[in-house]
Amino acid sequence: MESDASFDGAEDGTFPAPSFGSTEKLLVGDEATNESQSEHPPPSHVLCLWQVFLDRVNPVTKLVHVPSVQPYLAQATAPWPWLPGNIEALLFAIYAVAVVALDDNECICMLGSPKNTLFQRYTSALRGALHRARFLKTTDIVILQALTLHLLSLQGRHDTHATWVLSGVCIRIAQKMGLHKDGQALGLPPFDTEMRRRVWWNIVLLDFRSAIASGFTPSSLPPACDCKMPTNMNDGDFYPNATEKFQDRDGPTEMIVFLLLCGMMQYLLTQPGLEDIITSMEENAVSSGTESQSRSAKLDKLAAGVEDHLDRLMQQYSDPTAGPLHQDAWQIKSAMTSKIRKMCQQSRKQLETGSQPTMGKDHLFHLSVDAIEHTTGLYQAMATKDLLWFVSTLFESELFTYLVGELHDRTSGVLVERAWELIPVIYHYHQDLFDLSIESNVILASFVLKAWSRRKETLKAKFGHGLETPAYVQSLEKSMPLDSVGTGPLSGTLFPPSAMAPGFSGPQDMPWDPRFMGFMKDSNFGDSRWMDLESDMRRHVLSSGEETGNTLPGDCSANPQAPW
Structure with a gap:
């Protein structure tokens, strides 16, 4: 069986030219060109962007297997780089999301151009590569990785509803490729199984975030979904030719932040009646009236369940002394559980006491102050700047x-x-607010x-x-x-x-x-x-x-x- 996570494109490294009526234009426009060599950064910038990706993006996504991608970065620094079409799309996605993880001053100091200029340049090149790859019809997991990184780069800096729609496209492509089915049950090699899990849960996580940001209840997992959570291990612990099933490591690894985010999202998505609970929280945040005590109990149960689930995950896989990444993971975990607990407590209080319309108006202002205060507290608590760009997308x-x-x-x-x-x-x-x-x-x-x-x-x-x-x-x-x-x-x-x-x-x-x-x-x-x-x-x-x-x-x- 051909490796599902293979980095091989077509035999000549290119893709067939899309037809005139290509549906890819609907989502990425018509930016396809036959030559994209001029869009690649200078060699020194390639290495700089790759390091930024490793430091700031990779810890929160674990979307790529670093040892497998690294050789292509060396190839991209050659005088006349020739890369397979799928790898080219992935590299442009890496460049673009690495730029997002920098601020404007860093971009000018390190790369010599303003952030927005660089982002537009690499995003345009990525869209062209996706267009040439006919990504809507792809069965190539590398193209899906590129599209997922593109979606991540749009979080918090693009229309939230459009981003939510695009995340739905990613979900459908992934389902078409069968990523919602666990590779182990399908008899796939261990490496392919692991990469499929990472890609699938990245997409589900982005769709979850986009739905919340757009004001919608997150979509439930497909009924046939049995994809397991990614394995707790470092990239150096597994390789493409492995034949033995990978096992979770007890203790700290570089997977901690991604596992934490996925753990919270998976717990919420598997809760029965999640939509009713969220609707109750929404209604009581903005309106008056009293509800049943059963709903109050559900809110308490939800908050306690999330906290307990994440506590067990962190105790098994993390240690604050393991380095800045794990310190930041604990801050993120504390922030997530605190916010959910606060939301549930506010909603429960509203359920139990009811309110007059004017009180509801004051309540909404109180909620907004609490929420923004919570956000700024997380910004200031981060141990390093590496993940600050990511938490700022939750603003x-x-x-x-x-x-x-x-x-x-x-x-x-x-x-x-x-x-x-x-x-x-x-x-x-958020210096961008001055623009x-x-x-x-x-x-x-x-x-x-x-x-x-x-x-x-x-x-x-x-x-x-x-x-x-x-x-x-x-x-x-x-x-x-x-x-x-x-x-x-x-x-x-x-x-x-x-x-x-x-x-x-x-x-x-x-x-x-x-x-x-x-x-x-x-x-x-x-x-x-x-x-x-x-x-x-x-x-x-x-x-x-x-x-x-x-x-x-x-x-x-x-x-x-x-x-x-």
Whole structure:
């Protein structure tokens, strides 16, 4: 049997040219060219990007077998690199996601170009390689690895709904290839079985994340899915020609973060009635009323079950003294269980007490402060910078925009002070929010400036003097002067009624989370702070020359991978 995880493409290393009506154009466009050598980075950049991939991306994905891919990196640094088509796609995916794992300052220092320029270059080359490979019809696991890395690179910096749709495409391709069936039961070689598990659970994890980010309940595993979890072992512990079944190592390995993420996701997906539990949490986060005690018990059981499952996994496979990666794994585990516990406790409290509509509105603001506070706490707790890019993709940007918008009318109180402490932290870790060529960033900046103006007025009236303008506000004012935004209520016609989500006065192109829609429908939330800013923002966006764009956050060092 031909190895399912083989790196061999067609005999001549190329793929048949797609037909004129190729369906691949629907997803990756028509960027296919016969020559892609000019798109490869210089040899020094190839090695740099590969090291960044090993240090920052590989620990959270374990999608490739490093010893098997490494020889192709040497080949890619040759004066006239010739690579099989599937390997070329994989390398471009590695370059692109490695760029995502760097900030803009690092890209300029290490690679001589801005981050967005490099990302667009390698993503374009990757799309061309996927197009030539006719990825929708592929049975090549290497092409699927490239597509999965491409999907990862889009997390948090692309339309969440489009990313969710693309993750569904990956799931279908993987199912077509039979990855949902465990290779051991199919009689496949141990190496192929292990790689299939890694690819399958990466795709399921990305689909899980994309569904949550889009406001949907994650899809259940296919009924016929019996794919086991990846084995706890280092890449150096197995090889393509192995004939013996691989065994889990007791103790620390380089798999810990990936196993942790998969462990939580698998536990949740296998819970009976998950959709009902999530729906209950969503409804009680944004609306009033009381529910049965049985639902309260289900929430408690879910939180306790997740924590117990992850505790056992970490005790078996991790040790905080094993190095920075394991220290970060414990921080991520603590953050995940803490957030789930907090969500369940908040929902249970709402279930048991009920609330009036105005209390529900306050409850939603409280939830948003807690959530963003939780995010910033995780950023600051990470032992190294290596995985910071990954946890930053979990940032709930729409929730943050809601929080800032609320600060125009909320001018005092403990929660308000906590919220104002969070804003500079978010701007510090998400430098891309300063890029006002992106319309959603303009909206956020306008909310920040209006809220800050109101805060200054309030404090001056109360204490007789205002506050010193913080650096992040000064930066936003320079890019979008305060007088162009105004200081009155957020009003205008940037988002006409036809563009509004049902029952809500706000920008439709911001991805709406159904968790908020029930509350917005039943409240008077369509008030001035969410009315638009057409004359100011549209003038600013159009003057920038582009309506959308992507940049990513900063330091010219990539930490070496911790030895095992």
